[in-house]
Amino acid sequence: MNSSPRRVVILALAVSLFASSCATDDAGPDGSGNGGAGSESSAGQQRSSAEEDAQAEHDAAVDEARQAREAALAGPGEEHYEQAAGIVAEMSLQQQAGQVLIGEYQGNDVESAAAQIQQLHLGGVILMGHNIPGGTSSVDTEALTGQLQVLAAADPQREVPPILSVDQEGGLVTRVGAPVTEWPTPMAYGAAYAADPERGLRLTRAGHQHMGRDLLDLGFTVSFAPNADVTIGAADPTIGSRSLGGDPEAVGNLAVAGIRGLAEGGLAGSVKHFPGHGSVTDDSHYTLPVQQADLEQLRSRDWVPFAQAVEAGVPMVMMGHIEVPALDPGVPSSLSAAAYEEIRSMGHEGVIVTDAMNMAATYGGGDQAAVSALAAGADLLLMPTSVPGAHAALVEAVESGELPAERLSEAAERVIALVLWQQDLAAGELAAGPDVPMPDILHEEDRGNDDGAADLEALRSSEAADVLLGEAVTVVEGQCEAPLVTDSIQIYGGTEQDRARLAAAAERAGISTGAGPVVTLLGGMTPGTGDVVVALDRPEGLASSTAGTKIALYGRTPESFDALLRVLTGEAAPGGLPVSVGEYGQGHSGC
Template sequence: MTTLPGDLVEAAGRCLVLGFDGTALPDELKRLADTGLGGVILHTRNVAGRSELRSLTDELRALRPGLLVTVDQEGGGISHLARAGAPETPGNWALGVADDTGLTGAVADALARHLTECGVTVSFAPVADVHRVAANPIVRTRAFGADPVHAARHVTAWIEATLAAGVAPCAKHFPGHGSTTVDSHLGAAVDARDEQVLRETDLLPFRAAVAAGVPLVMTAHVVYPALDPAAPATLSRRILTDLLRTELGFEGVIVTDALEMKAIADGVGEAAAAVAAIGAGADQLIIARPDPGLWLRCRDALVEAMADGRLDPARVVEAARRVDALAERFAQPPPPSHSPVADIGLRAARRAIRWKPLPGPVLDPFVVDLHRPPKPALEWSRTDLVRVLREVMPGTDGVAATRDPVDVADVLRRAQGRPLLIATEDPDLHPWQAAVRTALLAGRPDALLIATGLPDAETEAADGLCVYGRGRANLRAVAEALL
């Protein structure tokens, strides 16, 4: 690595937010903390329990008191701290359906209070994306809705409650990931809509977030040709500096989504992207992959780029100063204050359910739960509806499937003489679910349909039960509705 003054090497270190494996700190992470590491991002793989997690976060701060400890804790199905007893919440779309900003704030408060107990002070939430395209595979129920004004109100409520709890919230994914048809974890994503449409829809929740004082904004690895045809937002000076900084007036920390996502890694590559993102105006780079070699390549790429003139050292120093200012406010968890509202997540999930009331309780049903597998990097475990219903109705039976084949004849045989429930999760995106449902309905037209994701036309036409999420709170609310 090229020799640079130590303060510039430390400034480059401030720009990194690193993920690691297991519940013990890797030696390379400790060494990087000694040379200015900005932060770490926790995942389910780092969590054994609440007390163990607090010991881990205390150990991290002992390495460097200004280290930011962060996590993706959106609620609903995206909860990396479930093993640490995180509150069960229904997810953003369900909160948008309930449409009570006080309720949204109470849910955000409960999640934030739990984070402070665990020693986590930065939450990469809320999702400020607006779900506008039916075929979008990645935002969906993570958004508060499809209407930008509606979403903006709930984004504001989430941010204000999280800040009040002493945790730094983060609005993501700027300038909006809700109108792509590709998941940027998996490939290049493009939003080809014109600039006026982008400004009238996707930018509104981010404007509201800035007005609410959000201290971090996360970038989208999405190309917006109307804004910058040459680069995804993460690498675009036009989007990060001209639009977010200058036009929207954002003065906090701009953090990238994970650089190892394929939209970046399969394009310019992580190390080159690190240089381009900081040059474009980003302040911190998430590298969630637990790969010390990758961490060092990205850090060293920043140092080399400063040494050979491709990256202005003043830009890196500016980024480091923003990170330090954030750490001054949020690196240390605040002391405990009030307790969150008890069972707020379940209360919210109950409020979100939409359904035609049943003539009586549905007891000991046979359940066919059709859903997609967990998304890598976001969902590390998922609970199926059969298991949750069995907790309250031990006589429940059924099958859970994440892909074909489902033995329809066997299901119909086993479900004889008992209520049949058919649950789907976004069958418009996963046609195998619709096919299984159609085959089951041919034999059991009396079956009750349940939508755990966004409901499709068939579920709505049948007055099915819609819960708008797959968090445990959503599925527990299904059990209550049946009873």
């Protein structure tokens, strides 16, 4: 804008008169003009200083409240360990030997399982798919709750109840399904994180909180989740979509969020499977995988998430069955003192639980394997091939001096401290937990985040799962926010249940089936063809698929297919790839 000389003069004069007026009005007794101006400046400085002090005091209060919550959720406190030490000191050798064992049972024979808990003083049991009344996808929740109540009351004389555990990760590893909310694969969290790390973490924590609450309501106390395995993608035959992703730091952040969420739901979780199952090319269920990476490579990749989790504080770490020649040639990590020492050197003081001892990688998990694992540093032995045999072997090993009595007592103390902590957490006795309201100062702080994730805990579990899927679904190739289907679709691939669920979702969206664009569902890494190819679990199969549109869904739940239909009819697909898919790297989105 141009200014005339006259306007400039007037402006200058006005400024001069204003300055003169201020000088006259603010003059002190000596006419210097410093009295009023100095007072106003001083008052302003005082107000600024008071505001800074108030903000600093507020920030300190927020930090203190957050640290108290995180400490409560991180695992047993000193009081739990002290109480556990007193309980173990009064235990017999037979009781201590039982306390470090997690058994299993066949079908719904809960009475025999309860009898074994009482007779062998077992630390607890794990329920697998065949133990779930009604089946994993049509659960009789009333019967399941009744069975867990029988197990919990198996030995009323003991000071701490047995652990009632389950593998509940979401996706492929879902032991308790509908009508309990089914969650997508853990990789879905990684996809949400790839698009928006902060929101991805909040979604991960909220999702696991809902999962934990649902399991707690049924009667479970422990879920062996989340995975901290960093997947290498298509060459990883075992973990795949069970992994949170292929970036070590992202996996670590997400694993901590997941285990915190489980604790907020009232459950003890366990990061798994150290030393990392996502970068070996064999399956430890069937053979002993060999990790050929050197220690420098492992510490910069596979072990990063475990180190992050331990630094944050977690109640439990699971030891896998993997040979690491750089640590202990020829020995499964679950039987290797060097592997346990790695976890301890990170700073973990809580429970280290073995993966299932009946897997082939432990050479059949015989009775002696239980002694070897405990001697190496394990605290809790999961699913020995013979629970009575493992119990007898532990007792005999202590009596003969093969296994130091102090090692058994130490393990039993850690397990009991874990149980005591979980009880207090579930009962609302700590600074956080399922029935402990968030302090107002933190609630206000979180409300300041406008991403809406803080409100997820107020939703029903199924609604929260729907939100997560909407954030995770990823268009790898193709048009974004454009209708890909109109009136009807043809459905191919997947399982019968997958096709039925997609058809039901299409009907809910007003889309018929039997004609129109071909939507092909991939249940694994085998590529497919069609107008739209959708990877349901892991996305690597999309790399060699032929289609105009390729979508990674990360799940096959009803909510997954609803999310897919929203994208097919033109809504956004905000997720990013949590793992490389062909030429597309981590974080890629076609949108």
